[in-house]
Amino acid sequence: MNPDIQSYNDSQSDEEREICNMLAKIIFENLIGAENKIWHAHPVWFIDGNPVVGYSKLKGGIRLLFWSGQSFDEDTLIAEGSFKAAEIRFSTVEQINPSDIKRYLDKSIKIQWDYKNLIKRKGKLERLV
Numbered sequence: 001m002n003p004d005i006q007s008y009n010d011s012q013s014d015e016e017r018e019i020c021n022m023l024a025k026i027i028f029e030n031l032i033g034a035e036n037k038i039w040h041a042h043p044v045w046f047i048d049g050n051p052v053v054g055y056s057k058l059k060g061g062i063r064l065l066f067w068s069g070q071s072f073d074e075d076t077l078i079a080e081g082s083f084k085a086a087e088i089r090f091s092t093v094e095q096i097n098p099s100d101i102k103r104y105l106d107k108s109i110k111i112q113w114d115y116k117n118l119i120k121r122k123g124k125l126e127r128l129v
Helices: 003-010 014-030 098-110
Strands: 035-039 042-047 050-058 061-066 086-090
Touching: 003 014, 003 035, 003 042, 014 042, 014 050, 014 061, 014 098, 050 098, 061 098
Parallel strands: none
Antiparallel strands: 035 042, 042 050, 050 061, 061 086
16 A cells, blocks of 8 residues: 555544545555555545545545546435535445445546646536546
């Protein structure tokens, strides 16, 4: 695991650390070769420089965010923000359904909006795949 991501996970409370470690394990196993780093203070994975998934600590749990998640047609993901992002939150590790996360990750490869060029396009998102 990326040492910076492991440090992020290790800095969480016991339950949150378990959630983060489980999410990181599932993401690393399913986004093989994706760039990953701490970006804006939390772990994020990128495909060709485009952010696709990340997680962060929020009040009451850990948020797993998919940048293009609103296009996944998944009832369990909740729209986040004014672009195409969607999230799911976890307060216990038992709430994580690995097969759901794997399905979302598969969709994050197949369905992407171009966030890396958002500023260059003056806030206009374009679909990549």
